[in-house]
Amino acid sequence: MIVLFPVDHFLIMTLYAFLASAFFALLWRRERRERWKLFATLMVSLVLGGLAVAWLMYPFPK
């Protein structure tokens, strides 16, 4: 498994964000343009939100 998928937290988070964004863009919007807009908004929010939370947690010890 590790050979197929390197354990990269950012990669996995981005993959998750991509799938969730695509799903909700298709579910919640009907027009193509609106779908792309929601997809981009969700994708950027999830990735940047995840990075922000990770940055805030950085000072805490394991």
Place this chain on the structure above:
Amino acid sequence: MSAEATAVSVSRPPLAAAALAWVFPGLGHFYLGRRRLGIAFAAIVTATFLLGILFQGRLYSIEPGQPLTILATFAVYGAGLLNIVARMISENAGGTILSPTYEYGCAFLLTAGLMNLLLVLDAWDIASGTKP
């Protein structure tokens, strides 16, 4: 407006659409005539579920004394046949807790099941005319 957006859904019984949506992701939408959307949903939910398996996540079962496993089991069973087949063929349904990707795997599996439950509700709404 896309061709999918202007497409008129085929009139079908809501219960059948919802049941098919649960059996396999996107099948309910396909049944309702929204074929491209059904295929897209099938691809997304199946990919999420398979990544969960690949990341060695856990296919939850209810455990006595662990009430949260009831919710997790409900979520994972939302994936329909994917979950059932995975349980049948997997030698490691409980996941690999020591794997560095175990938590990610669980999140992907739970998300896939919950996505499919949303598709069940969506198919019901489309078939009953609540959603255009």
